[in-house]
Amino acid sequence: MRFKPSKPYTVGLELEVQLVDSFTFELTEKAYTVFEKASERLSAVLHKEFLQSMVEIVSPPCSSSEEAVDILREAYGEVRRIGEEEGFYPILLGTHPFANPCEIRITRDRRYERLLEEFQIVLRNFLIFGLHIHVGVETEKQLWEAYNVTLKYLPLFVALSSSSPFYKGKFTGLHSYRLKVFEQLPRAGVPEQFFSTDEFEVMFNVLKNSGFVDSIKDIWWDVRPRPDFGTIELRVCDAIPDFNRIEAVADFFRLLVAWSSGKRVERFYHQVVKQNRWNAVRHGLEGMFIDSDGVENINSRIHWLVEEFDREGLLDRLGIRADNLYNILSGYPVSYRMIKAYEKGESLRKIVRFGLAE
Template identity: 80%
Template sequence: MKFNPSLPYTVGLELEVQLVDSFTFELTEKSDSVFQNASKSLLKVLHKEFLQSMVEIVSPPSKNSFEAVKFLKDAYFEIKEIGSKEGFYPLLLGTHPFTNPLEIRITRDKRYEKLLNEFQIVLKNFLIFGLHIHIGVETEKELWQTYNLALKYLPLFVAISSSSPFYKGKFTGLHSYRLKVFEQLPRAGVPEQFFSTDEFEKMFLTLKYAGFVEALKDIWWDVRPRPDLGTVELRVCDAIPDFDRIEAVADFFRLLAAWSKDKKMERFYHQVVKQNRWNAVRHGLDGVFIDGDGIENINSKIHSLLEEFDRSGLIEKLGIRADNLYNILSQFPVSYKMIDEYRKGNSVRDVVRYGIVE
């Protein structure tokens, strides 16, 4: 497996967008309408997805998060303009709050049909939508340093991106139910640690020779190393209905990648990462983060890392919009607003509007 270097700390973003009816807010199969009405510039960043009621916006590799987010933002608002004429809204939430999954049609595609045949009802329940963040790395050593630190701290990214407390018309009691749906697949959820491309390749080839994977895209972990692209891909975030927050989350990952460069790769317990992840899924920013022999509130851990990044000069070095980073990470993600709305006596249908960006 060849490693192909990237420019360090460059950013690529992938955002999964729901398409919902303008009146009922149910998922609606309008992806063909988006492609038929899209401009040439939109078509360059637009991809079909598993459901006919969703599309994916994929930015090109960008020098910073602000630039990558601009591609997403421009594409989103063009899709919204198309929707105003075609009767739908583009929605950015980690799950659809109330649509029945069994009523949704799958995009006709050989790969998707093969996956559906294998995973059956598990895949039919996949009304889930995420944000994936690629960060470029220059060397193989940096790839695995970034991968391992991203694995350790992935619960922090769950907490700052959560937008999926509702599913099938019910309040789940969680901040990110999307992750509990996704982890039902094999090759999904929290992966183990790897310290070299050779070690990772041996695992991958074992699965490939057994006939279960064909390419790296058939691995769906929360954090996915991409030696072929020279990136580490963070896949744990819910779709986020706030472009400033998307930028801040991507910048937090850029900072973690840059910070990891001088860190010794350490071993940590897989079960501790899983527990920390659950704490973020269930309690959001109020969850507990286990770090070594100590524990810390997730929100406090985020801000202690921010202080470390600032002291090391990385925020300035990477040209990050510090005011946006600190402002966004001092606020609650949208899951809190959705839960508050529901607890005031409003219906699950009332929370859908939080996923529409104005």
């Protein structure tokens, strides 16, 4: 498996958008309409997805998170304008709050049909929508340093992006139920540690030679190394209905990747990472983070890291919009507002509106 270097700390974003009827707020199979009416500019960044009621907006590699988010924002705006004409809204939430999976159709595609044949009801329950972030690295050493540090700090990104407290018409009691749906797949969830491309390739070839995967795309871990792209890919985030928050989360990831360079990568317990991830899924920013030096609040760990990044001059070095980063990290993701509205008696149909980005 050959490593292909990237320009360090470049960023690419992939945002999954659900399409809901503007009257009923049910998922509506309008992806084909979006592709049909898309301008040439939108078509360049628009991808089909598993469901006929979703599309994906994918930025090219960009020099900054702000640049990548501007591309997403512009594309989302055009999808929204198409929706105004065609009777749907583009929604950015990790789950649809009340849709019934039995009523949803998948996109006609050989790969999707093959996956559905293999995973059956598990895949039919996949009414989930995420944000994926690629960050470029220049060397193999940087890739595996970034991979292991990101693996340790996955729960922080769960807590910063949570937008899926409802599923199939019920309040789940969690901030990010999307992850509990996704981890049902055999090659999803929290991966193990790897320290080299050779080590990763041995594991990958066992799966490939056994006929269970064709490419790295068939591995859906919360964080995925891409030696073939020269990127580290963060896949744990819910879709976020706030483009400033998307920028801040992407910047936080870029900073973490840069900070990890040259850091001694420790071995840590897989079960501890899973526990920390659960703490974030269940309690959001108030969840607890277990580390070798004790236990602290996830929100406190986020702010400790930002101070570390700043001390090392990384915000200036990467051209981070510090005002946006600090503003977003001092607030709460949309799951908090969704839960509060529900506790006040708001209907789930109205709560869907929290996924409309401006």
